[in-house]
Amino acid sequence: MASSEISDDIRRGLDEAATGIGVWDRGGRLIYANRLFRTLFLLDRQLREELSYRRFLDHVAGSHELILEGTIERWVEDRHAAFGQETSFEQPMADGRTLQVDDRALPQGGMTTTVSDVSNVRRIESALRKAKADAETSDQAKSRFLRAANHDLRQPLATLKILIFSCMGEEDLQHRGDLLHTMDISVSIMEDLLGALLQIGQLDAGRIAARITTFQLDSILDRLRIQFAHLAQEKGITLRIVGTRFAVVSDKALLERILSNIVANAVRYTDVGSVLVVCRARGAGVDIEVRDTGRGIESQHHAYIFDEFFQVPNTRRTKRPGLGLGLNIVKRVADILEHPIRLRSEPGRGSVFTVSVSIGDVWQSELAEPEISEAKGGEFAGLSVMLVEDDPELRRATHELLERWGMRVLAVASIAEALGSLGTQTLPRLVIADYSLNQELGTDAVHRLREATGSAIPAFIMTAEIDPAVVARIKAEGFSVLIKPVSPPRLRVLMHNLIFEPPAPTSAPTVDTP
Template sequence: MSQYGDDDQRFAFETLAAIGHGVALWSAEGRLRLANPAFRRRFDAFPGGLEDGIAQPLFLDAVERSGLIVSSGQPPADPLGPGDLLSGRTLIFSDGAIFTIDGFATANGDLVTLCRDVTEATRNARALEKARETAQQADHMKSRFLRAANHDLRQPLASLKILIYTCITALTDEERAQALHAMDVSVQIMEDLLGALLNIGQLDAGRVTPTIQTFQLSSILDRLKLQFDHQAREKGLTLTILPSKAAIESDRALLERILANFLGNAIRYTDLGRVLVGCRRHGKTLRIGVYDTGCGIDPRFHEAIFDEFFRVGGEQRDRQHSLGLGLNIAKRLADVIGHPVRVDSAPGRGSTFSIDVPLGDILYSNVGEPEINERIGGEFAGLACLVLEDDVYLRSALTALLERWGIRVLTIDSFDDIAATVGALEATPDIIISDYRLRGGVEGPDVVGAINDLLEQPCPAIVVTADTNPALIQSIRDQGYPVMIKPVSPPGLRVIMHNILFEPELVPEIA
């Protein structure tokens, strides 16, 4: 510093100290002349403090050996001078701070190093990039969802077309009744598919929460038989679904979706022979397998077939138009419910896709719908149900259904004067079924609460809604009302009515 006067030196120190960025002045030979406090604090890697006169290579070596810097960018190809090794670097410090180092030459040949804190700017840039990627991913997910919906809904829709023709041309009442029953199952399958596809759309967001319960596997196997039997016959295949009375622990809708994808793939890629669905116990689990005599899959593709949109080579070019989503959806759903998926296949030997499901205690299993219908047949006779539904067609259909069960149906047309309306009822209701959104912006739970305040003995209620928003559904349940999602399944409605009226301890919302 001898070439500078005392006043110059003092002025330089005061100026540099006032700068918020770290600043250091180096000689043309790369030795430190002076550094401001911000620079010294940032490079606090020297036991006795940073000394003037240290050469840049020794400075960098001491800083890197101290562990103060965890990442250091390379200097530019053409530095400003022989000692300007810092210029152009980006340094990441052990405390997470990110600094850029810029070098400037002075008129007298010295070099100035400017050390700028870009931590916040870098993090903001990364956040913007992540937001952009998230937006692109959401757009991609939307497109994938629409394709998946088209892909999966064509199956039961094709079944419906065939069944409608069968119903029209039926020669006997029994044949027509069977076709109508199969049509009803196809509609239920479409409803379940829509619900499952909505869940698929939420998988990437991590919002799919499985509902694990104990139930009998037969309820799924019977539906799979109805769903795929005609498709197998059209291809000249023999479809065998071995019966099982095993009770398992799983999510009923998601497991059915997985098995349906396995079964649909098996039929699609089998030209001759048979497709078999069977179960085998393995310790405390039940292995549910779908076996086919199809073309088979090379072992080198066994992992890749579960990737999105993956299809095996040109041999599938002439197959039914498949988007390669089925197995990907199945695998992702299996991961959600925690069930291992396996594949055993080789070219020319067919394929086996299986899933291992925990066995459940049959004493805690849900009773199948046909069994419930027989057990509670006639138990609603003589009861009164108040229906709060302002859609004329839905109210008419629900009224007809309840009356077939021997229930007296009461309705309310106006919600302006609840006290007068309740006083005019022909009977006191035993249960209330209410739509969530009623005419005039009125909410069903509020009307139910007002009605129960007027009744001498409040009655239980079910709230029905087409809104699948989890927060809304939970808010309704928090008010003590079980929720059913439209379109309402008659067997499901009958089960929940039975539980509410005769076994309320089974209904968590009112327990």
């Protein structure tokens, strides 16, 4: 049926079709092409007159609109030889599109060619395949992560169970003290792992957001010096942290986390010699270098050193091996801050980790913030404190700890108990409240106590919540926050600051994490 024999209604309908349609008679002559077919293959009216299939193939192949395998001549010959046969193939185009071409034989001879643009479908399929591969990779990584975490948690837990059993029947005080010391180490290992897992969880959930400011780099270096001096001294190595006048642009807490993890690794794996932290100007930035004279890392391990739970194979193990998470946290936090990290290391010659940070304008740097230093002790003997904690075991343990520090402790489980005790007890010098108290909030407990006494009793909140929104909500109410599990030194320091060195009304509340 010639194109002229098709009614105008049918022709208009076919011209609106989303598929290109071309019809060839048994002699290979084009007898009909709808609008999309003509547009796809650039067929003007003059070209369509008496257009043979062979001439059509020469035209589209010579237009360079198609991406062909092999030569133009070979492609034309192969397609021409397949005229009248049932064929289906995808044809990539030079502009990035993909066309689905289907040839179907007609009963009376000849064939129809239909052409569809499947570019979006293929892109979606490709994206789905990539997403599936990424998900499988992520699942495998999470499975490895959980297996390693389970292993690393079970080891100190098993040790702890044995030690507790042994300690219960031990009458030798010195041996019992040794057992308790080993138990403390096991608990510390578990605390380190849980803290690292919490940080990994925050990173995975995208809950860590950078707060970029300009600040004096020396304020972080001073804290690192206090944090690691004792550990280095115990190992018999030298820790030297060179002060600097640089102001840098970064998130202060996150940059400190990066450097703290790197220095911790350097101290852990340096048996003899020293660890040096030094800052060097480089263009518009500053390189913070952590140098050690430790065991060093072979080049084949450099690509994996920042992977979760990766530990460099080494026959000389430390008494307390690492968890394989510190450097992974370093890399992921550095990526958030866009701080490049470089590693130079050779076995037997130590390692140099370098973190590059932008230099800031010293006149725009923050004023010195009050730092929490564990060197501040505080004398609590005879002071009264109210503990609002609904977990009975934690309430009892914290009660005993505070009493050992010489304090008079009133431990309650609810707001009602706290308010009911006011008439029989001395007004507390400090209130420590858990945030989640069954159906109540620790912040409400403090507010109610302050209203009832007419006194702005110093107080802070302890919580196991790591959601930044929850922490921000607590801080917005004017409270400092301790994230559980709370170590006694952190607890003691914050208590000392609130009782003996209360912050000025304009000072921001602090948040301290394990």
